[in-house]
Amino acid sequence: MKLLLIHADKMKYEVKKKTKVAEDFDGKGYEMNEVLVAFISVEKGDNEAVAEKAVEEILDVAKKVKAERIMLYPYAHLSSNLSDPETAVRLLKYMEDLIKNEYEVHRAPFGYYKSFEISCKGHPLSELSREIKGEEEEVTKALKDEEKAVS
Amino acid sequence: MKLLLIHADKMKYEVKKKTKVAEDFDGKGYEMNEVLVAFISVEKGDNEAVAEKAVEEILDVAKKVKAERIMLYPYAHLSSNLSDPETAVRLLKYMEDLIKNEYEVHRAPFGYYKSFEISCKGHPLSELSREIKGEEEEVTKALKDEEKAVS
Ligand SMILES: [Mg+2]
Numbered sequence: 001m002k003l004l005l006i007h008a009d010k011m012k013y014e015v016k017k018k019t020k021v022a023e024d025f026d027g028k029g030y031e032m033n034e035v036l037v038a039f040i041s042v043e044k045g046d047n048e049a050v051a052e053k054a055v056e057e058i059l060d061v062a063k064k065v066k067a068e069r070i071m072l073y074p075y076a077h078l079s080s081n082l083s084d085p086e087t088a089v090r091l092l093k094y095m096e097d098l099i100k101n102e103y104e105v106h107r108a109p110f111g112y113y114k115s116f117e118i119s120c121k122g123h124p125l126s127e128l129s130r131e132i133k134g135e136e137e138e139v140t141k142a143l144k145d146e147e148k149a150v151s
Numbered sequence: 152m153k154l155l156l157i158h159a160d161k162m163k164y165e166v167k168k169k170t171k172v173a174e175d176f177d178g179k180g181y182e183m184n185e186v187l188v189a190f191i192s193v194e195k196g197d198n199e200a201v202a203e204k205a206v207e208e209i210l211d212v213a214k215k216v217k218a219e220r221i222m223l224y225p226y227a228h229l230s231s232n233l234s235d236p237e238t239a240v241r242l243l244k245y246m247e248d249l250i251k252n253e254y255e256v257h258r259a260p261f262g263y264y265k266s267f268e269i270s271c272k273g274h275p276l277s278e279l280s281r282e283i284k285g286e287e288e289e290v291t292k293a294l295k296d297e298e299k300a301v302s
Binding site: 004014016017076077078080113114115116117118119120121122123124126127128129131 | 229273279
């Protein structure tokens with residue numbers, strides 16, 4: 001899972017057009033002020049454990065920058081290894097549910113062309129990117145590192 | 152090189168704070184309307200040939216969406232394999248020079264924290280991402296594919 005986190009004075013979007021993979025959505029758009037926007041690419045192999053780690057990162061940054069609310073914004077352009085749409089929607093909903101307990105949160109709908117306006121604050125922590133990997137991938141990487149150290 | 156291309160009603164930025172790798176820059180910021188904004192990560196191994204291919208992509212999209220001008224905006228958050236700062240600045244300047252011949256263009260300075268406001272139009276071609284690779288990488292890949300086909 002790839003995250004691009006932007007601490008914004010304002011984020012506003014408007015639904016323009018459905019794509020073939022659009023989830024059901026009745027709204028027309030949404031606007032939030034003093035918001036941490038998480039642009040999210042759900043990738044192949046991502047699961048609930050990855051989503052939980054991503055939520056930890058998002059909440060950690062939100063608290064650090066003192067964001068007042070969080071917007072989850074599906075964003076296919078951060079990865080060339082995207083999951084199938086069903087997995088993406090399932091994990092984005094799961095993330096929304098986890099965050100709801102601690103923070104005001106809005107999840108933008110998956111699978112729509114949207115116009116948006118964002119104003120990024122510009123302080124050093126106002127733009128951050130994160131790559132979240134699953135346990136297995138981490139273990140694989142750790143093993144490889146060990147192999148390298150040995151050989 | 153990674154590109155994120157956004158066709159925007161408006162893009163405005165303001166320089167906030169220098170980083171250690173900041174290039175010289177006298178301005179305070181810039182604003183453009185009806186603009187194709189190219190957010191750019193220059194990556195390890197990128198060279199002038201890659202920059203030329205990236206410019207072709209940018210010009211191609213600018214014409215397709217009928218953007219009136221182009222902004223080049225260095226953006227580290229699209230890649231985890233960034234080039235050194237000197238290469239990045241050299242290639243970004245080269246891209247600016249190439250585009251200048253055909254289009255009104257502004258290049259945002261490298262190595263500064265900046266606030267920005269962007270309003271993405273939301274039509275199907277208003278957000279696109281591109282990965283531009285060098286000849287060698289392509290050749291390597293082609294050879295590998297051939298090997299696979301043979302074996
Ligand atoms: Mg404020």
